[in-house]
Amino acid sequence: MTKTPTACFIIIGDEILSGRTLEKNLPVLTDLLNKQGIRLTEARIIPDKKDQIIQTTIECSHKFDEVFTSGGIGPTHDDITSASISEALNLPLERHEPTFELLKRNSPNKQCNQMKEKMAWFPKGSTPIENNCNAPPGFSIKNIHVMAGVPAIFKSMVKWLIPQLSKGTPLHSFAWHSFNLSESNFAKDLQTLQENFPNAELGSYPFRNGDKEGVTLVSKGNNLDAVKTAASMFPNIIRKHGGTPHEGDFQS
Structure with a gap:
């Protein structure tokens, strides 16, 4: 490796x-x-x-x-x-x-x-x-x-x-976001997902811009398969809490 x-x-x-x-x-x-x-x-x-x-x-x-x-x-x-x-x-x-x-x-x-x-x-x-x-x-x-x-x-x-400079393995990153939800909605699900995908770094990041607010879920790391597979779970997690998943980071 x-x-x-x-x-x-x-x-x-x-x-x-x-x-x-x-x-x-x-x-x-x-x-x-x-x-x-x-x-x-x-x-x-x-x-x-x-x-x-x-x-x-x-x-x-x-x-x-x-x-x-x-x-x-x-x-x-x-x-x-x-x-x-x-x-x-x-x-x-x-x-x-x-x-x-x-x-x-x-x-x-x-x-x-x-x-x-x-x-x-x-x-x-x-x-x-x-x-x-x-x-x-x-x-x-x-x-x-x-x-x-x-x-x-x-x-x-x-x-x-x-x-x-010397080249290593590129850092891969995938994100999904949803409006009108908070980090607490996803805390337990992300913890479980992180345990299942230790080679991916998972995080949730709240955003607010005017009357728009919500959370972005991010999966990143050097192991492309793990990072991509973990990120593929985000849409279902968002839907589980009543949100609509949007691929990518929130763009203000």
């Missing part, structure tokens, strides 16, 4: 923790990882503080097969992710010349000031993570992948990166 690689996402930024900036990168990363067969099992949000970035990087790089970070690789004084990860790995920072040339080409008068040049310095031995947003790349070093926090740039980087 193909091993399922594990992953952690480290979201770096005071602006995320303060609520000033809404975190939008997690769903993008998760979707691509699921298709690649890599299971994201943990996500952390930490501030732009060197000691915490170093500690978290060391811990996660030993605990997970792949570690992804977002944020803190820009030109400003508080963009310290690259230097912190370099220190965490006990590697020197060095200027990546192709990235430096890219920065110069995209700068007025083809000049690159000292703060902008900062974005071309990676830990020694890093491989650039490309993007198509006409911006400097992120970088990979060992099992750590360092990317921008800006959603459009992050998405471009991660779409280039993920297909190049």
